[in-house]
Amino acid sequence: MNCAHRNASRLYVYYLGVSPVGANGGVGKRVVSRLLNRGYQVRSLVRDAKKAQKVLGKNVEIVTADITQPETLTPEIFKDVSKIICCTGTRVQPAQRDTPNREKYSQGVNFFMPEVIEDPQFVEYEGMKNLVAAAKSQLQPSNNKxxxxxxxxxxxxxxxxxxxxxxxxxxxxxxxxxxxxxxxxxxxxxxxxxxxxxxxxxxxxxxxxxxxxxxxxxxxxxxxxxxxxxxxxxxxxxxxxxxxxxxxxxxxxxxxxxxxxxxxxxxxxxxxxxxxxxxxxxxxxxxxxxxxxxxxxxxxxxxxxxxxxxxxxxxxxxxxGGDQLPKFVLVSSAGVTRPGRPGLNLDAQPQIVQLNDQLKGLLNWKFKGEEVVRSSGIPYTVIRPCRMTEQQGGQALIFDQGDNIKGIVSRNDIAELCVKALEENRAGNTTFEAKGDQENQATAENWERLFNGLKLDGKKSPLTI
Ligand SMILES: NC(=O)c1ccc[n+]([C@@H]2O[C@H](COP(=O)([O-])OP(=O)(O)OC[C@H]3O[C@@H](n4cnc5c(N)ncnc54)[C@H](OP(=O)(O)O)[C@@H]3O)[C@@H](O)[C@H]2O)c1
Known part of the structure; x- marks a missing residue:
């Protein structure tokens, strides 16, 4: 299908994980390929268009901007855009440096002492404010026709x-x-x-x-x-x-x-x-x-x-169902509400929670970024993956609400979830954690059960759902 010639609404996808060779890492590139396969017209926002073109191919429109620089988020970028899947994230790398293809970081199986190479406040929070402010008028709930x-x-x-x-x-x-x-x-x-x-x-x-x-x-x-x-x-x-x-x-x-x-x-x-x-x-x-x-x-x-x-x-x-269908899917992280939670056994927590201070409060800033999306008036879904891996995926997922689980999940499965959530009324205005079910393969019944079990975010912050 030639997407460029279709009278389709645009999806606006933050592409993540543009790595030098493009084979490793990134929920974003997996989201893009799935969207294209489903016939969506996709416009990807990236910081480095040249790298992105290599990884994403020709069927996707690429625009260059940086969410920490509001002047780059121009109205033209959002023209005709009907949905956003945002997979941006502060770059984290092993403190002793990564391989050129970021294998250490992307692998998500072995542990390497991480460090952030950007300030998470700007990417996760200020960036989210900029993005939501720039896209908001384009993403208002659609009335039922x-x-x-x-x-x-x-x-x-x-x-x-x-x-x-x-x-x-x-x-x-x-x-x-x-x-x-x-x-x-x-x-x-x-x-x-x-x-x-x-x-x-x-x-x-x-x-x-x-x-x-x-x-x-x-x-x-x-x-x-x-x-x-x-x-x-x-x-x-x-x-x-x-x-x-x-x-x-x-x-x-x-x-x-x-x-x-x-x-x-x-x-x-x-x-x-x-x-x-x-x-x-x-x-x-x-x-x-x-x-x-x-x-x-x-x-x-x-x-x-x-x-x-x-x-x-x-x-x-x-x-x-137009009022609730998500128009902004945010890939956040499990653990965002845990730093500083009273009574938490830190030793039993995922590394990312234990290392939050060293990572300049990454999880706290991610949580604040979530709150920007939740209070925006845009119908949304906030997905909080557990530790992501490069595994092939195809596993059933386990959802939870309340930010208590730990585990691992394939980036492919999270990308699939992002795309499914877009078309899922029951995912509208929900925040939930996701990990892979190591025992079972994904099935239509399983997806159905997962979305059926989701509770809408209350007026209170999902910290207490
Ligand atoms: N790794 C894990 O185990 C894990 C677990 C749970 C949640 N998460 C979160 O899930 C999300 C997706 O993860 P991932 O593994 O796909 O991430 P990733 O491979 O590290 O990619 C992050 C992407 O964000 C982009 N980005 C960063 N700052 C930006 C800015 N100011 N403007 C525009 N784009 C910007 C980067 O663009 P460039 O290519 O230009 O650098 C990069 O492509 C992230 O939010 C991550 O924190 C990760």
Whole structure:
């Protein structure tokens, strides 16, 4: 996919770990490659553009700035940026110097007495203030968008939807959509004759495509007939391409609200699941479709299907979750609230906590930087990794809230978490620690459980969550 030509919103990523050879270190470069793979348009902010170009390649826009120098954070840098993942950090190196490729530091397995080579107050705190102040107007919570208000239709809306039934494949089903006092009525007769068995209404393709980035999903207000319907979104302009589908059950003659989380959409081609499809891309929606089909997925039958008359009323279609979806993901650190905590057994703490004074109060400044983000009014996620390593990753993660855990975690897994958090409503306005689960591999169920278990930050500082 050529990101440069897409009508996509920009993500603004602080790239970390530009090392001379680029192979080692850095959550930032891993975040960038994951974002590109997911079809995001990425602009990376770095201090050294030449080094960054070598590591990041050509598909990413690079801008040069320094968060400790507010005059470099110009409005042009933030233009069209819709989200920021910030992975900056004070440079720490072994006190006896690192290898040219920073292997000692990046490895995160062996211990080397560390030293900071920049003042953490400026990078972690003043830098965060500068960055948040410069980007704030660009990252305000998005309001949930009404996509179709069928009770108050515009002329354009009347021309947007049309029937698409199994007659295109030789069937004899028939449907239509018309406006009534309570919304849009999708109704007709569905028949399984001539190997048919589906009716649908679909929008024309939008030009330009609609950008739903920043929402968690689609909400429909419907009154049906007890049957199971499908809703589709399409991220390409092909008429007969991959659709992203969600099945929902209606309740006979009762208005209900259906929420369709983007993360639960299933990529399908003519009712068959497409295993290696591109992930759903919310910033490029070409069309919507409502369908009643005899089939569920992969030739399985729709358990709530019956041929004959059907009707589904729809009051509105809108997005939801925009207020909470994170727009600023900050990679901070486990341990930020521990220095000076009463009753803490320092000997049992990770080295970074024990060495905080020697590191010029690094953790205290990181905590203050977190507070800048939390009080900014921007929907955020603060991720506090335990000690990071260069291990391959792919492990399940363990989250905690309250800043008590210790352990290790792969930078790859933290990068994956940053990208997942962006699209995760439940990660909005949360602060949590993360470490690798050395026993288990990451699975979709595990991610689901992790995000489900997160508690919103309270009004009090997360020191006491
Ligand atoms: N190492 C660990 O075990 C560990 C554990 C938990 C949390 N963390 C934290 O996790 C974050 C990511 O870690 P990492 O290993 O990816 O870090 P890293 O490899 O040390 O990279 C730090 C990056 O921050 C950039 N940076 C520093 N000051 C900057 C400034 N003023 N303006 C713009 N960019 C600046 C650096 O840019 P240059 O390339 O120009 O130097 C560098 O690329 C950091 O905040 C780190 O403190 C680390």
């Amino acid at each position: 009404i996509l179709f208000d069928f009770k108050n239709p515009t002329q354009d809306l009347k021309e947007t939807w049309g029937a698409l039934d199994d007659v295109v494949m030789g069937g004899v089903s028939e449907s239509s959509i018309c406006l009534t006092d309570s919304g849009a009525l999708f109704s007709g007769n569905v028949s399984t004759e001539n190997s048919g068995g589906f009716v649908s209404v679909r929008t024309r393709n939008f030009d330009p495509p609609i950008n739903l980035l920043g929402s968690a999903g689609i909400e429909l207000r419907v009154k049906g007939d007890g049957k199971r319907y499908k809703f589709f979104l399409r991220c390409e302009d092909k008429w007969d391409g991959v659709g992203y589908s969600y099945s929902f059950d209606t309740v006979y003659n009762i208005w209900i609200t259906i929420r369709i989380p983007f993360k639960d959409l299933i990529p399908v081609f003519r009712a068959n699941v497409v295993e290696n499809a591109q992930p759903f891309n919310p910033n490029q929606i070409y069309s919507y479709q409502l369908m009643l089909s005899k089939f569920e997925y992969n030739r399985e039958l729709n358990a709530k299907f019956a041929p004959g008359f059907f009707q589904l009323e729809v009051e509105y279609i809108k997005t939801y």
